[in-house]
Amino acid sequence: MNEKKYHNYTVEEFLNDQDFIRFVKYNLQDDVAFWKGWVEANAGHLENYNLAFKELKYILSAEHIQIPPFFIEELWVDIKASITEREVKKMKIRRTAIWISSIAASLVFAVFSAWYFNSDVVVKTAFGETKIVTLDDSTKIHLNSNSVLTMPRAYLWKKVRSVSLDGEAYFRVRHLNVDPATIQRGDLFVVHTPTVQIQVLGTEFNVRDRRHEAQVALISGRVLVRSMKTGKEFSMIPGNVFKNNMLNEGITSSAAQSISPSSWIEGKLILKQAKVSEIIAAFQDRYGYKVVIEDQNLLNEVIDGTISLKDENGVLFTLSNILNVNIKKEGSVITLTSRR
Known part of the structure; x- marks a missing residue:
């Protein structure tokens, strides 16, 4: 976070700042340390900060209050009894105008709120393209080629952090x-795929869901994986690889x-003893x-080492030499023919 940008912030700018919202809502250790230091170093720039802090705290804790209809009616009777008939007419006109304006403003706000809280942000990658997505809580997601990530537009305001x-x-x-x-509901992070649901705390893991099969590899932390078809749950430890096939219900x-x-x-x-079929699947994805591959036996050959993915021709050149095959490319189809 850039400390200097907050010096001249208005109250509205504070209320629209995602880092400030996260600080007030979640009270994370890193955010608390940053804002404590900023407050101490900017004693002359705290008026808007304090107002925004109080207003946001109020918004987060506020509950809708229903006013009883009889209360409004009795209040209106008292008002009419205390003013002249002419003033009553003026009041009715003003009241109607205010009522119409309020209804219009309420409708606009309701439509915007419904759109904001129910709409999603979608990030897509093309073939050969990867992206890094940083969420408002500083979670980082590396999106591989030919993939789609969907998240709520109001991600910070949801009770459970989740993406698809x-x-x-x-x-x-x-x-x-x-x-x-103590694990609160808002501490969890949930990933939904067509095949599985993954429930985590702070952790690192890789998820691949293609061709009706999901694979989850846990690097660190804790993960609970649930099959969307069978409902079975599995708790993973670092180093585990979980696979779930939707077609045959196979789980390993x-x-x-x-x-x-x-x-x-x-x-x-x-x-590390990877089959050629796995390498080709990764290349295709x-x-x-x-x-x-004309010689199907080659699919079961195993390979150790490292293959660069940065250039498609480099991958094909490496495979052609390791497998001793010729490569023929026709449009989107690549044929590997044995030289033997």
């Missing part, structure tokens, strides 16, 4: 839970990682080609 993923992404979730023994959990789950972030595949 179709494709692959690597998550570094911001830990909000201060007391390990192991520590074997033939392809490093986070290596794609650096634009490469780190392989990255660049959108359909790869055909």
Whole structure:
């Protein structure tokens, strides 16, 4: 956060600042430290800060109060009894105008609120493209190629932090839970995919959901994975890889990682006894080609080492030399033919 930008902030600017909202709402340790230091260093710039802080606290704690109809009616009777008939007429005109204006303003506010709290922000990546998305709570998401990430526009205001993923992404979730023994509903972070639901606290993990199969690889922290089809839940520990296939309901959990789950972030595949079929699947997901291998036995060949993903021709050149095959590219179809 940039300290200087807050010196001349108006109350409205404070109320629209996502970092300030997060500080007031969640009271995170890093945010508290930042704002405490800023307050101490800016004693002459606190008027708008204090007003915004109080107003936001009030908004977050306020509850809607229903005014009984009889109260309004009795109040109006008292008002009419204390003013002249002419003033009553003027009052009626003013009251009607105010009522119409209020209704119009309320409708606009209601429509905007409904849109804001019920709409989503969608981030997409094309083939060969990756993106880094930073959420308002400082959670970072690395989105792989040909993937879609969907999150609520009012993310900070939701009781549960949640996003939806179709494709692959690597998550570094911001830990909000201060007391390990007490987990509040708002401390959780939930990822929804077509195949599984992943419930976490602060942690790092990779999720891939393609072709009706989800794979979750936990790097650190804690993760609870639930199959959307069977409802079964699995608690994962760091190093575990969880797979769930929606078509055959197959569920497996192991520590074997033939392809490093986070290596794609650096634009490469780190392989440990990885099958050629897995490498080709990763290549197809990255660049959108359909790869055909004439000799199906090659799909079960295993490879150790590192293959760069930064250039599609580099991947094909590496495979052609390792597998001793010729490469023929026709539009979006690539055919590998054995040289033997």
